Amino acid sequence: MKPAAFDYVVPRTVQEAVDALGDAGRKAQVLAGGQSLILEMHLQRIRPELVVDINRIAELDHMGVDDSTLRVGALIRHRVFESAEAVPGPLGTLLSRAVVNIAHPPIRSRGTMAGSFGWAHPASEWCAIGVALDAVVELRGPEGVREVAAGDYFHGPYQTARRPQELITSVRLPLLGDDTGVGFIEHRRTHFCFAQVAVAATLTVRDGVISEARIGLVNSADRPVRARAAEQTLIGAEVGSPPTGYRLPDNHPFAQAGRIAAEQDAAPLAEPFADVEYKRQAIAVLVGRTLSEAAADQRSRVAALKEGR
Ligand SMILES: Cc1cc2nc3c(=O)[nH]c(=O)nc-3n(C[C@H](O)[C@H](O)[C@H](O)COP(=O)(O)OP(=O)(O)OC[C@H]3O[C@@H](n4cnc5c(N)ncnc54)[C@H](O)[C@@H]3O)c2cc1C
The missing domain is CATH 3.30.43.10 (Uridine Diphospho-n-acetylenolpyruvylglucosamine Reductase, domain 2)
Structure with a gap:
């Protein structure tokens, strides 16, 4: 057509x-x-x-870091994040692990992070990372500049707080400290499909216990989800050695967080090839595995710091 x-x-x-x-x-x-x-x-x-x-607006084709924030201009393409070095610290690692799940290289060469926020598809990897990390969407309209927290920005599938006359000029994400580990795992039917479910996680560990956890769920409701109930259960938990087996013991804090994310935080919608029960099971398993990945990442970062690498 x-x-x-x-x-x-x-x-x-x-x-x-x-x-x-x-x-x-x-x-x-x-x-x-x-x-x-x-x-x-x-x-x-x-x-x-x-x-x-907007492709000829040079001022939108800019990405920069100031203080503790990454500012991604509206013309920065997905593919920029394929290199973990494009963004300092663990945030660069998280974005690089997520971006390879977005479609395929030609689409990543054209599509933009801000465009994903403009489109607001519930299966967008960037949007779930945005709500998990408390990203800020910068909007410019006839009345001037507005900043909307990602947590308030998404209202449903393709529905956002953006007014029709407003342009997203950038998305701002907080940089993550070196005591933070990151994980991202996606489950989908074939390589180029949208996620059936995906999970982004960060874990900050101080004195051997988790001081902060952030969990973003992709395609687990009608909008990106921050799994706050699951995050709360992790605060103060001892990390110990990262679990090694394929399946987490049922009483492991990461397995418990997975079950809470699936039952309390997520509100999955049925879709072809994935009913609600299937999605809840996938969320529970993926949250546990992604937290394990983040814990392993955190340990290797701390070890590298100690060795001066
Ligand atoms: C085959 C295929 C597979 C895909 N798989 C995935 C996937 O797995 N994960 C994923 O996240 N995405 C996926 N996508 C979508 C892709 O990531 C898009 O690039 C993204 O959704 C939109 O970015 P864009 O820059 O192309 O925006 P456009 O297509 O140009 O715009 C999309 C919408 O956002 C609005 N918009 C764009 N930029 C702005 C702005 N600066 N201010 C205000 N509004 C704006 C537009 O008005 C429009 O409504 C896929 C696309 C295809 C075709």
């Missing part, structure tokens, strides 16, 4: 883009990587009257 007819503008500045989005109340869509928008336009599930192509 061909897209319905639409007007097309190519602004050179953020202000021009905001002006275009507010243009006479026309139904407008932002074109970033186009990896979701163009497909939907071809299927005529989205029929914008105006497409605002």
Whole structure:
């Protein structure tokens, strides 16, 4: 199918883009990587009257670190994060482990992190990492700049706090300290499918006990989920040696956190090839395994620091 007819503008500045989005109340869509928008336009599930192509706005093509924050401009493509060195510390590792799960290389070469926040698909890896880490979405509209915490930003599938005239200018993520380990594990039917379920986790350990845990669940509700109940059960737990077996003992804190995440934090929706019960089981297992991965990562970081590596 061909897209319905639409007007097309190519602004050179953020202000021009905001002006275009507010243009006479026309139904407008932002074109970033186009990896979701163009497909939907071809299927005529989205029929914008105006497409605002932001790809020539140089100020959006910038990523930087200041103090303790990574600022990802709206034109930074997924593929940038394939190298763990692109971002300092454990955050770079987490993003690099997650990004290889997003579609395949041509899509990662065009698609943007901000575009994933614009689209708000419940199976987006970036969006779940965003809610787990308390990311901030920077929006620019006719009334100026607004910042929305990721936890308040997602309202449901493809539903967000963004107003139609607002442009996402960047997504800000906190950098993670060297006492934090990270994990990301995804489960899907075939390599290029969206996740049936995926989990992002960070563990901060002080004096042998967990002082902070963050768990993000992908495709485990109608929006990205932060598994707060599961996180709470981990605070103060002793880490010890990371579990080695394929299956965690039932009484292991990570296994318990997995069950709580599946039963209390997640609200999975049935989909072809994965009913609700299947998804809850997958969430329970994946949370346990991802926490184990984060614990192993944390130990190796601390060991490397001690050895001066
Ligand atoms: C085959 C296939 C497999 C895929 N698999 C995955 C996957 O596993 N995981 C995953 O997360 N994604 C997946 N995607 C989607 C891909 O990651 C997209 O790149 C992403 O969803 C949107 O980014 P984009 O830059 O391409 O945005 P676009 O397609 O250009 O825009 C998408 C939406 O976001 C809005 N938008 C974009 N940028 C902004 C902005 N700066 N301000 C305001 N609104 C904005 C647009 O108006 C539009 O509504 C897949 C896509 C395909 C085609």
